[in-house]
Amino acid sequence: MKTDLDDIDRRLIAILQNDGRRSFKEISEETGIPASSVRYRVQRLEESGTLQIVGVADPLRIGFDRLALVGLKCEMGKARLVCEELSKLPETSYVVLTTGPFDVMVEVVCRDVAHYTEFLHDRLPKQDGIIGAETFFVLEAYKLAYGWGVGDAPADSTGDAGDEPSAEPEGAPTT
Amino acid sequence: MKTDLDDIDRRLIAILQNDGRRSFKEISEETGIPASSVRYRVQRLEESGTLQIVGVADPLRIGFDRLALVGLKCEMGKARLVCEELSKLPETSYVVLTTGPFDVMVEVVCRDVAHYTEFLHDRLPKQDGIIGAETFFVLEAYKLAYGWGVGDAPADSTGDAGDEPSAEPEGAPTT
DNA sequence: AATGAAATTTAAACCAT
DNA sequence: ATGGTTTAAATTTCATT
Numbered sequence: 170m171k172t173d174l175d176d177i178d179r180r181l182i183a184i185l186q187n188d189g190r191r192s193f194k195e196i197s198e199e200t201g202i203p204a205s206s207v208r209y210r211v212q213r214l215e216e217s218g219t220l221q222i223v224g225v226a227d228p229l230r231i232g233f234d235r236l237a238l239v240g241l242k243c244e245m246g247k248a249r250l251v252c253e254e255l256s257k258l259p260e261t262s263y264v265v266l267t268t269g270p271f272d273v274m275v276e277v278v279c280r281d282v283a284h285y286t287e288f289l290h291d292r293l294p295k296q297d298g299i300i301g302a303e304t305f306f307v308l309e310a311y312k313l314a315y316g317w318g319v320g321d322a323p324a325d326s327t328g329d330a331g332d333e334p335s336a337e338p339e340g341a342p343t344t
Numbered sequence: 345m346k347t348d349l350d351d352i353d354r355r356l357i358a359i360l361q362n363d364g365r366r367s368f369k370e371i372s373e374e375t376g377i378p379a380s381s382v383r384y385r386v387q388r389l390e391e392s393g394t395l396q397i398v399g400v401a402d403p404l405r406i407g408f409d410r411l412a413l414v415g416l417k418c419e420m421g422k423a424r425l426v427c428e429e430l431s432k433l434p435e436t437s438y439v440v441l442t443t444g445p446f447d448v449m450v451e452v453v454c455r456d457v458a459h460y461t462e463f464l465h466d467r468l469p470k471q472d473g474i475i476g477a478e479t480f481f482v483l484e485a486y487k488l489a490y491g492w493g494v495g496d497a498p499a500d501s502t503g504d505a506g507d508e509p510s511a512e513p514e515g516a517p518t519t
Numbered sequence: 520a521a522t523g524a525a526a527t528t529t530a531a532a533c534c535a536t
Numbered sequence: 537a538t539g540g541t542t543t544a545a546a547t548t549t550c551a552t553t
Contacts, residue, residue, distance in 0.1 A: 174406060182406070185399030189364040192530090194546055203522055208547075210521095221400045224360030230394045231349055231357065238442060238449055240480075249484070256487040264487040267413060267480035274413055274480055305415075305442035305449060309424070312431040312439035367547090369529060378539050383530075385537095 174219070177202060181210055182220055189222040228262075228278050229310060235279040236307035239289075240271030247298025248272040254296055260288050271303070349394070352377060356385055357395055364397040403453050404485065410454040411482035414464075415446035422473025423447040429471055435463050446478070 174182075177200075184196055193211070197204035214220035228236060243251050248266055251273050256264045263276035279285040293302060349357075352375075359371055368386070372379035389395035403411060418426050423441055426448050431439045438451035454460040460479075468477060 179406070182399060182401045186401065187398070189397040189399045192546060204546080205523070205548090206521060219402055219405045221402075222364040222397065223362070223400055224357060224364045225396045225398055225400075226357045226361065226389075227394055227396075230392075231354070236440070238440070252484070252486040261487055264485075265411070265413070265482045266484040266486065267482055269478060269480040271480060274482075303444060305444040305446060307440045307442055307449075309427070309441040310439075311427040311441065312436060367529060379530085380540075381538055384539095388537095 178210060178214060178219075181207065182214065185211070185220065185222060189224075225313070227310070227313065233278050233280055235277075235281055235285050236310065237277045237279070237285060238305040238307065239275045239277055240303045240305070241273040241275065241299055242270075242301040243272040244298045244300055251296060251298045258288075258292070260284075353385060353389060353394075356382065357389065360386070360395065360397060364399075402488075408453050408455055410456055410460050411485065412452045412454070412460055413480040413482065414450045414452055415478045415480070416448040416450065416474055417445075417476040418447040419473045419475060426471060426473045433463075433467070435459075 180200055181196065184191055184199065193204045193207045196202075196207045200207070202210075211220070215222070228234075241248075241251060252264050252266050255261050255273070255275055260277045260279055261275050262278050263274075265274050266272065267274050277285065277288060279288060289302065289304065293299060355375055356371065359366060359374065368379045368382045371377075371382050375382070377385075386395070390397070403409075416423075416426065427439050427441050430436050430448070430450055435452050435454060436450050437453050438449070440449050441447065442449050452460065452463060454463060464477065464479065468474060
């Protein structure tokens with residue numbers, strides 16, 4: 170549960186955010202840190218849950234054509250319960266508790282409109298605590314970045330290599 | 345710009361969604377597909393933008409505490425331009441064109457409230473085509489999944505290994 | 520906890536089908 | 537597009553500081 174990263178950790182994360190398969194040796198050459206140390210650090214980051222190296226597939230290209238963002242209004246005091254329950258559903262890929270006009274925002278990934286309809290009209294109404302839902306269908310995805318923040322992280326004393334901070338599938342939208 | 349994946353592609357994606365650094369040789373043994381073919385396929389998936397292998401850092405553990413979803417109303421015909429431009433900003437991690445009350449939805453990751461304020465009040469207004477913005481601050485993130493859909497993809501004739509479909513940082517909310 | 524050097528494993532390039 | 541083979545490179549292990 171360590172939360173304190175040093176500049177080396179941040180540099181390693183920044184590099185891996187761009188390319189999760191960069192070899193430790195290349196990272197070593199790029200940073201001047203010994204390869205075995207790079208590996209040691211990365212392993213620690215992974216084990217602590219701070220960093221995950223994963224394959225990310227563009228849902229719009231793999232047959233899951235219907236992405237929707239859904240804003241939910243919940244009964245007072247029920248929003249967290251709603252979050253917990255919706256997190257368990259396979260269709261949800263993003264569930265957060267928010268301030269503002271909606272209490273909960275959810276991203277739902279469906280194969281097609283029928284799949285979404287079933288989700289919205291059969292599944293959601295069964296969930297206790299939800300008052301209303303507003304659907305935002307995703308027409309085009311311009312940026313789906315999973316590399317957060319480290320690229321322009323607080324003061325990098327190790328000397329920044331000027332890497333791009335985030336990883337997008339492509340410059341152009343995917344439809 | 346191929347969009348048609350076969351079952352082999354889907355299996356490779358499913359495996360890499362769980363662990364982006366699995367060696368091609370291991371994948372080869374697991375699937376029975378020759379290692380050179382595995383590499384060839386993965387390379388194609390990456391080059392076509394279908395799959396990305398990236399390091400994902402938990403923003404709430406690396407000092408980027410302020411996540412916000414922002415719904416934007418745009419001038420008629422300007423929404424795509426807005427998407428393109430906002431995608432270029434380092435603070436945005438998610439930019440999509442939507443139907444519904446908002447034309448564009450954006451996820452913004454900031455270090456602190458001051459950083460977000462600067463983004464919302466200094467940077468956004470300079471962008472042509474935006475009429476209005478509504479902020480949903482993320483209080484708690486319950487699910488941040490990067491593995492989309494493939495886990496329960498349409499009929500897998502190659503014989504599914506029963507891997508977990510998605511990768512969440514944690515079951516409980518991160519605050 | 521971090522590093523260096525060894526042995527082992529893996530990936531990349533190539534070529535044939 | 538696939539599969540095999542070889543060469544070069546990277547990872548892992550383990551001893552050392």
